[in-house]
Amino acid sequence: MTLSAPDIARLSAWLAETDLAELELRGPGCHLRLRLRQDAGHVTPIAEPVTLHSVTSPSVGVFLPAHPLHDTLLAPAGTLVEAGQPVALLRIGALLLPVTAPVPGIVAEILATSGATVGYGTPLVALHPVAE
Amino acid sequence: MIEILSDTALATVQDLGRTGALNWGVGTSGAMDPLALAAGNLLLGNPAGAAAIEIQVFPFLVRFTEPCAFALTGADCAARLDDRPLLPWWSGAATAGQTLRLGLPTGTTWRASRAYLCVAGGIDVPDVLGSRSTQLRGAFGGHEGRALRQGDHLRTGTAAARITGFGAMPPALALPLERGGLPAIRVLPSAEYARYTAASRAAFWAEPWRITPQSDRYGYRLAGPTLTPEAPIELRSHGIVPGVIQVPHGGQPIVQMRDAQPSGGYPKIGTIIEADLWRLGQAPIGSRFHFIETDWTSALAARDANEAWLAGLDRLAGLHRMRSAAR
Numbered sequence: 001m002t003l004s005a006p007d008i009a010r011l012s013a014w015l016a017e018t019d020l021a022e023l024e025l026r027g028p029g030c031h032l033r034l035r036l037r038q039d040a041g042h043v044t045p046i047a048e049p050v051t052l053h054s055v056t057s058p059s060v061g062v063f064l065p066a067h068p069l070h071d072t073l074l075a076p077a078g079t080l081v082e083a084g085q086p087v088a089l090l091r092i093g094a095l096l097l098p099v100t101a102p103v104p105g106i107v108a109e110i111l112a113t114s115g116a117t118v119g120y121g122t123p124l125v126a127l128h129p130v131a132e
Numbered sequence: 133m134i135e136i137l138s139d140t141a142l143a144t145v146q147d148l149g150r151t152g153a154l155n156w157g158v159g160t161s162g163a164m165d166p167l168a169l170a171a172g173n174l175l176l177g178n179p180a181g182a183a184a185i186e187i188q189v190f191p192f193l194v195r196f197t198e199p200c201a202f203a204l205t206g207a208d209c210a211a212r213l214d215d216r217p218l219l220p221w222w223s224g225a226a227t228a229g230q231t232l233r234l235g236l237p238t239g240t241t242w243r244a245s246r247a248y249l250c251v252a253g254g255i256d257v258p259d260v261l262g263s264r265s266t267q268l269r270g271a272f273g274g275h276e277g278r279a280l281r282q283g284d285h286l287r288t289g290t291a292a293a294r295i296t297g298f299g300a301m302p303p304a305l306a307l308p309l310e311r312g313g314l315p316a317i318r319v320l321p322s323a324e325y326a327r328y329t330a331a332s333r334a335a336f337w338a339e340p341w342r343i344t345p346q347s348d349r350y351g352y353r354l355a356g357p358t359l360t361p362e363a364p365i366e367l368r369s370h371g372i373v374p375g376v377i378q379v380p381h382g383g384q385p386i387v388q389m390r391d392a393q394p395s396g397g398y399p400k401i402g403t404i405i406e407a408d409l410w411r412l413g414q415a416p417i418g419s420r421f422h423f424i425e426t427d428w429t430s431a432l433a434a435r436d437a438n439e440a441w442l443a444g445l446d447r448l449a450g451l452h453r454m455r456s457a458a459r
Binding site: 067068069070071086089091092093094095096097098 | 171208220221297299300301305306442444445449452
């Protein structure tokens with residue numbers, strides 16, 4: 001999904017005509033949030049469209065967003081992670097491999113289902129990159 | 133070298149045990165959870181039976197005085213390397229001066245009580261009668277034949293760089309065994325089994341057993357239904373092995389564990405199969421479990437399943453290290 005400046009203007013106009021305060025759009029490679037400013041009654045984009053980074057599977061295996069001994073996710077959406085930090089695990093038989101963040105960022109979304117068998121290169125976690 | 137920082141009781145150097153010396157009256161010792169010890173070693177590329185530290189009182193702190201690849205298995209102790217949290221059943225690399233801290237075991241999906249710290253090359257203590265395990269009763273083996281103390285320095289086998297940062301699936305989840313929502317442990321009926329009343333034999337399998345606080349590496353005293361023989365049983369002392377379930381006069385059984393002496397005179401109602409001793413070795417004091425009756429063939433199959441699981445881990449960990457090194 002890509003959004004151009006005219007798209008954002010059109011979305012802003014629609015939003016202004018509704019009684020909604022905020023509009024958030026999320027898709028592969030894009031995240032847009034529009035918020036209605038109470039004072040002026042007009043809409044300003046507060047987030048530029050950004051490219052999300054897909055963390056892909058390093059191997060064939062079973063996707064585990066939580067360690068099997070834990071009931072909390074390694075990196076739920078909103079977690080700030082460093083490059084190289086595990087954001088999920090991949091189980092291959094008796095082995096557990098880390099799925100690591102290639103760049104520093106904020107976890108935007110966990111894309112794969114817990115317990116699903118995934119293939120090499122399957123997008124597992126969407127990461128909103130941040131400057132180091 | 134690693135330095136013991138905490139003033140923690142009962143942590144010992146253990147390997148897979150001193151087998152083959154029972155005829156000289158030397159008990160086996162060895163890890164209470166041999167699967168965890170072996171898995172930690174295999175993650176590091178060590179032989180499965182390399183010596184490691186068994187930890188059963190927490191918190192436990194060590195400092196690495198030089199760079200060291202290590203693996204933590206067994207109970208999930210919310211470990212931290214300096215400030216960085218570590219996953220359970222995971223390998224890591226410490227730089228010189230870093231401190232590893234193991235907190236109280238937490239148990240979300242598996243309650244366990246003993247953790248293992250394996251290091252690349254193994255803990256370098258002398259081999260005594262074919263093992264590096266601490267023989268507490270005889271005060272030999274391990275580190276000076278005793279439990280570790282604050283200020284002890286332990287040499288590690290080799291400081292060679294290893295690929296770390298990956299882990300193993302805990303066998304409690306990969307090889308689960310339970311009955312009626314409680315952990316289960318398989319038992320072979322032994323010599324005096326048939327001399328107990330039918331009601332006692334039925335209750336032995338049907339009722340849950342609780343691990344009392346009088347339980348340690350020597351043996352576990354269990355609480356449950358009273359086991360009554362048809363007639364009083366008096367025996368001469370005879371050879372026993374870890375896993376033997378004895379019934380003293382009170383009718384509450386004692387399971388001999390890794391530090392058991394090699395002989396005893398109480399009647400034996402059963403023997404926990406070797407493949408399941410780790411399950412009891414990890415069961416916390418106060419927890420309950422069931423005994424499940426098994427036979428010789430199933431006992432061997434269970435041992436084969438454990439070995440197949442370890443062989444699979446060894447193979448996959450080796451492939452992963454090779455692939456990572458090539459990258």
